[in-house]
Amino acid sequence: MDPTVVIVIIAVLILIVIAILISNIRIVPQAQAYVVERLGRYHKTLHTGVSFTVPFTDKIRAKISLMEKIADFAPQDVITKDNVKMRIDTVVFYQITDCKLYTYGVEHPKVAIENLTATTLRNIIGELELDNTLTSRDLINTRMRTTLDEATDPWGIKVNRVELKNIIPPKEIQDAMEKQMKAERERREKILIAEGTKASDILTAEGKKQALILGAEAEKQKQILLAEAEKESKIRQSEGEAEAILAIQKATAEGIRLINEADPSKQFIALKSLEAFEKAADGKATKIIIPSEIQSLAGLTASLRELAEGEGSKESAEN
Numbered sequence: 001m002d003p004t005v006v007i008v009i010i011a012v013l014i015l016i017v018i019a020i021l022i023s024n025i026r027i028v029p030q031a032q033a034y035v036v037e038r039l040g041r042y043h044k045t046l047h048t049g050v051s052f053t054v055p056f057t058d059k060i061r062a063k064i065s066l067m068e069k070i071a072d073f074a075p076q077d078v079i080t081k082d083n084v085k086m087r088i089d090t091v092v093f094y095q096i097t098d099c100k101l102y103t104y105g106v107e108h109p110k111v112a113i114e115n116l117t118a119t120t121l122r123n124i125i126g127e128l129e130l131d132n133t134l135t136s137r138d139l140i141n142t143r144m145r146t147t148l149d150e151a152t153d154p155w156g157i158k159v160n161r162v163e164l165k166n167i168i169p170p171k172e173i174q175d176a177m178e179k180q181m182k183a184e185r186e187r188r189e190k191i192l193i194a195e196g197t198k199a200s201d202i203l204t205a206e207g208k209k210q211a212l213i214l215g216a217e218a219e220k221q222k223q224i225l226l227a228e229a230e231k232e233s234k235i236r237q238s239e240g241e242a243e244a245i246l247a248i249q250k251a252t253a254e255g256i257r258l259i260n261e262a263d264p265s266k267q268f269i270a271l272k273s274l275e276a277f278e279k280a281a282d283g284k285a286t287k288i289i290i291p292s293e294i295q296s297l298a299g300l301t302a303s304l305r306e307l308a309e310g311e312g313s314k315e316s317a318e319n
Helices: 003-023 099-105 109-125 130-135 137-155 171-262 266-281 292-318
Strands: 025-028 032-038 041-046 049-052 058-065 069-072 076-079 085-096 157-168
Touching: 003 025, 025 032, 032 099, 041 099, 058 099, 069 109, 076 109, 085 109, 085 137, 099 137, 109 137, 109 157, 137 157
Parallel strands: none
Antiparallel strands: 025 049, 032 041, 032 058, 069 085, 076 085, 085 157
């Protein structure tokens, strides 16, 4: 055989081997896993990164995404405990945790989850009445998640949560609920109006009461201020009178002091007594007691007057 042909054949074989080796280099993307079979049996699971498989014996059975999946199922017909038929659609959030069980555990995982969800939902709703069904979403979601998680565990699936998307009761039930809600709103409106009227009346009465109290307090303060002002006026008047009396007394005392310093004669004292007697005689007293000194002084005064008059007539005759 020609050596050139042999070289070409060897080169081709080497290229084929290299191509086969390269084709068996497996690069697994992030959040994915490859299930590998060897000679028809499960061999291993390839995770993120670079891996190698044996040519002609190893085969990639399935490429599985490890991200959380969303299964939105069509509405299901269910019947409540009180025989009310309604439609409910659910949303299931699940994630693959074991690629081997997911690949070999169930043939159609999503279909299996859908049917399991429908039967679980019917069982749970069948134990509840209509009102409880409409108001117990959290309870239904929790029970469904727990049941589905336990049922799908052998399939390598973990159910993270289940949500009731819509609860659609029959048309007549919807009409009755709307009428009930309308009646409830009207009842609340009437209650609020009555409470508002009551509060307004109470506030008005409280305002009137407060006004009367404040008026009485103002009148009381006015009377107190008037009384205090009158009392202050009387006090000032009394103080003025006392000051006037004190001034008179001081003046009298000063007069007496000056008289005492001047050493008055008995005749001067008698004259002063006479002046005091004249002032007393001007009054309305019916009886006046005249001291003997004043009587003698009166006689002296009369004698002096007659003497003065006689001297006056003598002077006029001489003239």
